[in-house]
Amino acid sequence: MLDGADEFTNLELAVRRHARFVFKVAYGVLRNSHDAEDVVQEVFLRVHRKGTEGVQDLPAWLATIAFRLAIDRTRKPQALDIAEFELPTHEPNAEHIAMHRQQVDRLHRLIAALPEDLRYPLVLSALEELNSRQIGGILGIPESSVRGRIFRARQILKEKLAVTETKR
Amino acid sequence: MNHDEHLDHLLDEALSEYRDAEPLAGIESRILARLELSGPSRRPFVLRWALALACAAAIAAAVWFGVGRRPQHNVLPAETAATKPVEHAPIPAPAVVASASAAVKIRKPADRTAQHETYTPAAAPTSPAEFPSPTPLSPGERALLAALNQSSHTIPVASEPVQAITIAEIEIKPLSIGGVASSENPGDKE
Numbered sequence: 001m002l003d004g005a006d007e008f009t010n011l012e013l014a015v016r017r018h019a020r021f022v023f024k025v026a027y028g029v030l031r032n033s034h035d036a037e038d039v040v041q042e043v044f045l046r047v048h049r050k051g052t053e054g055v056q057d058l059p060a061w062l063a064t065i066a067f068r069l070a071i072d073r074t075r076k077p078q079a080l081d082i083a084e085f086e087l088p089t090h091e092p093n094a095e096h097i098a099m100h101r102q103q104v105d106r107l108h109r110l111i112a113a114l115p116e117d118l119r120y121p122l123v124l125s126a127l128e129e130l131n132s133r134q135i136g137g138i139l140g141i142p143e144s145s146v147r148g149r150i151f152r153a154r155q156i157l158k159e160k161l162a163v164t165e166t167k168r
Numbered sequence: 169m170n171h172d173e174h175l176d177h178l179l180d181e182a183l184s185e186y187r188d189a190e191p192l193a194g195i196e197s198r199i200l201a202r203l204e205l206s207g208p209s210r211r212p213f214v215l216r217w218a219l220a221l222a223c224a225a226a227i228a229a230a231v232w233f234g235v236g237r238r239p240q241h242n243v244l245p246a247e248t249a250a251t252k253p254v255e256h257a258p259i260p261a262p263a264v265v266a267s268a269s270a271a272v273k274i275r276k277p278a279d280r281t282a283q284h285e286t287y288t289p290a291a292a293p294t295s296p297a298e299f300p301s302p303t304p305l306s307p308g309e310r311a312l313l314a315a316l317n318q319s320s321h322t323i324p325v326a327s328e329p330v331q332a333i334t335i336a337e338i339e340i341k342p343l344s345i346g347g348v349a350s351s352e353n354p355g356d357k358e
Contacts, residue, residue: 015196015200023189023191024186027189028186037192041199044199044203045202048203048206049206103178107179108182111183126186127187158172158175161175162171
């Protein structure tokens with residue numbers, strides 16, 4: 001059994017190794033740096049209180065806690081709805097770089113407007129530290145469902161983006 | 169690059185924001201500082217069980233000693249209610265309270281509550297050497313003792329010979345007011 005000093009040393013090691021990864025998980029849900037850092041602090045506070053006994057995959061376990069805490073922070077219903085998403089009629093900037101930036105911004109809005117069961121697998125798949133099995137563990141769904149949802153999310157986004165491109 | 173590849177490229181670029189998201193510098197230090205401020209970490213498993221067992225043992229000991237040391241006269245509120253009528257009861261009939269031995273019989277009714285009455289007043293201040301009492305008298309006991317003392321004071325009075333009272337026979341006669349018979353109907357005058 002570890003005493004208090006050893007335990008805190010291990011915790012410090014975990015913070016230095018995984019804090020940024022945990023931040024990315026929280027940011028993927030919240031898309032706000034300050035809120036994401038609050039979630040990271042809460043994650044490690046919980047680890048500090050409860051310990052890591054019996055934890056097999058520490059990164060995935062931390063990601064699960066971070067994901068759930070971040071979800072708790074997004075209880076407010078999303079203002080955006082992908083069905084109501086409309087392309088702005090007038091684009092202010094005609095230059096190529098600015099247009100590209102606008103396309104990426106539009107994609108972010110489309111991602112934010114995705115249904116949660118599609119958005120979270122897609123966002124978590126962007127993190128290199130997590131594979132499909134771990135994402136399934138975080139979301140509580142089978143690994144095959146993770147891959148299917150990521151594929152569907154990408155299809156929807158590309159369709160929406162193609163529509164906006166043709167309208168222009 | 170065809171259109172589909174272009175969209176994939178845009179999508180990957182949008183998702184790269186999640187991959188490349190970085191917190192403000194020094195996040196590890198801020199987390200560790202907050203952890204240190206949050207106090208000691210969780211207690212070890214054995215220590216938690218030891219604390220739980222100690223608490224359980226303390227509660228069990230408190231219950232045990234609380235029951236063992238409870239005085240017997242804790243049931244006296246009911247006894248007090250039972251003895252109240254004795255205090256407020258009229259003086260017993262002369263035939264019953266004719267002598268001191270008869271007065272003692274009053275303190276020995278057949279019910280269980282009265283058995284306590286014969287015990288606890290005996291521990292009273294009159295003979296503490298014979299019946300030592302570890303606890304002071306309760307209000308119920310004091311009331312009972314007062315009632316018994318009062319009844320003992322009546323013994324000399326009651327022990328005098330009582331003369332029989334003769335009461336004349338009561339006669340009931342019909343009521344008459346101002347020469348009018350009570351059976352007369354007032355409505356007949358009109």
